[in-house]
Amino acid sequence: HKKGFIFDLDGVIVDTAKYHFLAWKKLANSIGVDFSEVQNEQLKGVSRVRSLEKILAWGNKTLSEDEFMKLMGLKNDDYLSYINKMDASEILPDVSKTLDFLIEKKQAIALGSASKNATPILQKVNLFHKFQAIVDGNDVSKAKPDPEVFLIGAKLLDLKPEDCIVFEDSVAGVQAANVANMISIGIGEKDVLHEADYIFKDFTEMSPAFLEGLISGTVK
Ligand code: BG6
Numbered sequence: 001h002k003k004g005f006i007f008d009l010d011g012v013i014v015d016t017a018k019y020h021f022l023a024w025k026k027l028a029n030s031i032g033v034d035f036s037e038v039q040n041e042q043l044k045g046v047s048r049v050r051s052l053e054k055i056l057a058w059g060n061k062t063l064s065e066d067e068f069m070k071l072m073g074l075k076n077d078d079y080l081s082y083i084n085k086m087d088a089s090e091i092l093p094d095v096s097k098t099l100d101f102l103i104e105k106k107q108a109i110a111l112g113s114a115s116k117n118a119t120p121i122l123q124k125v126n127l128f129h130k131f132q133a134i135v136d137g138n139d140v141s142k143a144k145p146d147p148e149v150f151l152i153g154a155k156l157l158d159l160k161p162e163d164c165i166v167f168e169d170s171v172a173g174v175q176a177a178n179v180a181n182m183i184s185i186g187i188g189e190k191d192v193l194h195e196a197d198y199i200f201k202d203f204t205e206m207s208p209a210f211l212e213g214l215i216s217g218t219v220k
């Protein structure tokens with residue numbers, strides 16, 4: 001049985017969700033807008049453009065195209081200042097172990113991220129070589145919850161969507177996986193990710209038996 005395991009990046013493989021939050025919050029505050037951690041859940045998995053649109057809507061602000069582009073640039077520069085300091089110690093618990101387990105079982109592994117910074121981040125934490133296919137914000141035209149990112153991933157792995165499993169920490173990503181007809185596994189809180197087929201707090205809670213079940217198809 002060969003299955004495709006598609007991993008989201010931010011908040012699943014590495015703890016970068018906190019850096020996105022800090023950078024967006026600073027940017028929003030600089031234009032007199034504030035938002036809560038609950039609202040921040042809506043920014044997870046969502047593209048850079050869509051995130052700024054949401055923040056502006058929360059603050060009832062409209063901007064010219066030029067200002068919009070400038071603010072996106074400022075947010076990304078700030079975000080990159082965090083990313084540049086990253087190393088393998090920021091890989092989330094048992095992610096490497098899970099990747100190695102799946103590789104040993106000859107499973108196909110892809111990245112399915114909305115981020116345009118995905119490749120440098122994977123290189124920084126030294127996980128780039130573990131992925132057979134990388135699909136990120138540079139490859140898609142429709143952001144999550146649209147299933148495009150995961151459907152391209154399945155195609156690159158040469159597998160049918162129904163033979164793919166997605167790990168996601170965002171509501172938008174879980175919805176995208178569900179629409180793609182893949183098994184959705186939420187990584188995070190049950191009350192946030194309740195639309196997922198299975199939910200785990202993190203990879204330390206996922207047993208080898210569960211992963212074996214996904215591979216053999218007894219877990220579906
Ligand atoms: C997603 C994050 O992975 O990537 C979002 O969950 C982020 O918060 C999106 O906005 C786009 O990322 P980037 O790095 O291209 O700004």
Ligand code: MG
Pocket residue numbers: 008009010011012044045168169170173
């Ligand atoms: Mg994520």
